[in-house]
Amino acid sequence: MPLFGKSDTFSENPEIRQVEKMIAKESREDQKNLDHSIKDLSSAEKSHNKSIKAADKAQHALDKSVEQEHKAAKALNRAVHGHDAAISNEQNAEKTLTIKQQHEARLEQDLEQKRRHLDDLQQRKAQNDQLRESKLSQIHAQAAAAADARRMSFDNNDVGQRAAVGDGPAQQSRGPGGTAPVSGGDIPPTAV
16 A cells, blocks of 8 residues: 555455554654645745845945945045045945845754754654654564455355264265275285
8 A cells, every 4th residue: 555645455454454554644744844844944934035135235346335435435536525425435335245245144044944844854754754653564564464364264164064964074075875885905814
């Protein structure tokens, strides 16, 4: 019987069928949890990738602001106001970079936690699958042993009843009149 998905080949024994249905339900729930965790991990990876791009963009913005500040410093005699604006832009870019880096670090931690959670779920699911398979094998083996015991008991009772009635193999080997048939080799030597 397949462990996953629906099966039309449930056991005829109602107790075993109930256990099989319960195990199949547990398997489906484990699969749903695993799928949900995979989806969460994928979403976290996308967010993490976006934050990396945003941090990279912020780094480029910082580099550009620093370059503008150097240009403004060279032209300080001509444009003190422009220099102050460039410094303000640099400070804002540094603040943005710091915020983006902190956000990236938080997302990285969250992503790692989700990875560990997914690993735990996968391991737990594998253990549960193995336990379910073991239970099913044990139940099926017990059911088969019980069926064999019933069949052996029936066969022994049937042979005993046939022997008691006179239809057994011992009665069939008797000749006419209930005596054993005499073959040529069974004649006593004195009668010859």
